[in-house]
Amino acid sequence: MSTKEIFQKITIKKGDITKENVDAIVNAANSHLHHGGGVALAIVKAGGQEIQKESDEIINKIGFLPTGNAVITNAYCLPCKFVIHTVGPIYGEGNEDEKLHKAIYNSLYLAHLYNLKSIAFPAVSSGIFGFPKDRCAKILIDTAIEFLSNIKTSIEKVVFCLFDDETYGYFEEYYKNLL
Numbered sequence: 001m002s003t004k005e006i007f008q009k010i011t012i013k014k015g016d017i018t019k020e021n022v023d024a025i026v027n028a029a030n031s032h033l034h035h036g037g038g039v040a041l042a043i044v045k046a047g048g049q050e051i052q053k054e055s056d057e058i059i060n061k062i063g064f065l066p067t068g069n070a071v072i073t074n075a076y077c078l079p080c081k082f083v084i085h086t087v088g089p090i091y092g093e094g095n096e097d098e099k100l101h102k103a104i105y106n107s108l109y110l111a112h113l114y115n116l117k118s119i120a121f122p123a124v125s126s127g128i129f130g131f132p133k134d135r136c137a138k139i140l141i142d143t144a145i146e147f148l149s150n151i152k153t154s155i156e157k158v159v160f161c162l163f164d165d166e167t168y169g170y171f172e173e174y175y176k177n178l179l
């Protein structure tokens with residue numbers, strides 16, 4: 001696939017990810033899947049407590065979700081079909097870039113395993129977890145390009161749905177400079 005075709009699969013937009021009409025949205029979760037703040041809380045508020053309940057059932061089985069891993073639940077009242085919960089690094093814990101790359105890659109891989117066509121990401125780790133927004137933009141976009149370049153996948157559309165002007169600006173700038 002050409003670089004142009006890969007770039008055409010990526011969309012950068014400003015908005016509320018809970019309103020995204022894609023196959024899966026990604027939740028910036030913690031290792032306990034306690035969706036108590038940030039985009040995680042917004043997802044449960046909009047999608048329903050069933051999302052928290054299904055997350056609790058996963059934690060009851062596996063104990064905790066290690067940083068960089070991803071799991072999937074149904075989306076209940078959300079317009080998307082699934083929620084992929086991934087755990088990004090807390091800024092300062094060490095090896096953050098690698099861990100953020102892994103979280104994004106594993107989210108894409110899970111969507112691929114479910115044969116999904118479209119997926120939307122928030123700026124994972126760059127809110128409560130304190131990861132610098134400009135580096136977050138670079139890692140998320142680079143990881144999507146790497147995945148789409150290397151894997152023959154069902155995924156046709158990767159959306160980065162950014163909540164605030166500043167974060168949107170960093171994503172837009174990094175993406176534009178790659179074109």
Ligand code: AR6
Nearest residue numbers: 016017028030037038039040122123125126127128129163
């Ligand atoms: N749509 C899109 N992006 C959003 C929305 C939304 N509705 N709401 C917030 N954001 P954060 P983290 C943006 O803090 O840094 C939670 O308590 C937000 O502006 O949600 O990975 C979890 O349970 C920021 O740009 O995630 C964890 O404990 C981005 O989403 C912890 O926070 C990520 O911010 C995870 O922290």
